Amino acid sequence: MNSTIDILAFGAHADDVEIGMGGAIAKFAASGKRIVICDLTEAELSSNGTVKTRREEAASSARVLGVSERVNLQMPDRGLFLREEYIERIVSVIRKYKPLLIFAPYWEDRHPDHGSCSKLVQEAFFSAGIRNYVSLDGSQPHKAKNLYYYMINGYAKPDFVVDVSSYYHVKMESLKAYETQFRLMGDGVGTPLTDGYLEYIEARERLFGKDSGVGLAEGFMTQRPLIVQNDLFGDPS
16 A cells, blocks of 8 residues: 555644544654645635634644644535535545545534544545546556544443553644634634633543543544454554
8 A cells, every 4th residue: 555644634624633532633743644634625614713713723733733734625614514526536545645534523523614624535445446426537556455534522341442641642732722712712603613622632642541441541433343453462552
């Protein structure tokens, strides 16, 4: 498999990826993995902040995490319907960066855009590997090794976890870059994100960690069984 990057993580909005797997991204980036984040929308319908501030916050957060690049497909916020044109655009991103692994939001989520993003990426993940599927830029097919799903809102029993105990402070720093989203500022309005949301995320990941025998862990879902090679008896962390 000829991969250009190690991880391509998709989110419907800037901050989705950080909420679900910011700790894992920080951990993998610190170990030398090449990571790209792709936000589908500019979150132009957010209750707080503007497109400009979200761009600035997203760029700042990406620097904190140490990702190689962050891109935005400028699809319509609250308009992420299962359309072929959107699938084609995501396929082009997959074929451009040729990731080893792809991540997307878990499909069960209270925010419709998160579930829609999950479905769009799932379709694109499959189509990107089809030789006769012609993408917008005419790029060559690429089949990533696997597609995993991170959690944004809610709590579900994960199929596997990543120990992020030593990198959780980096995750929190990346999330705090989104001041307009997690702090009630000036004439802003209260939202679920400004009402103890970061504390909830930490509590969830402490529970995942407790269940796994570590301090803090991020949970992930997969639609097919994981393969263990030689590390079945290795260090569980």
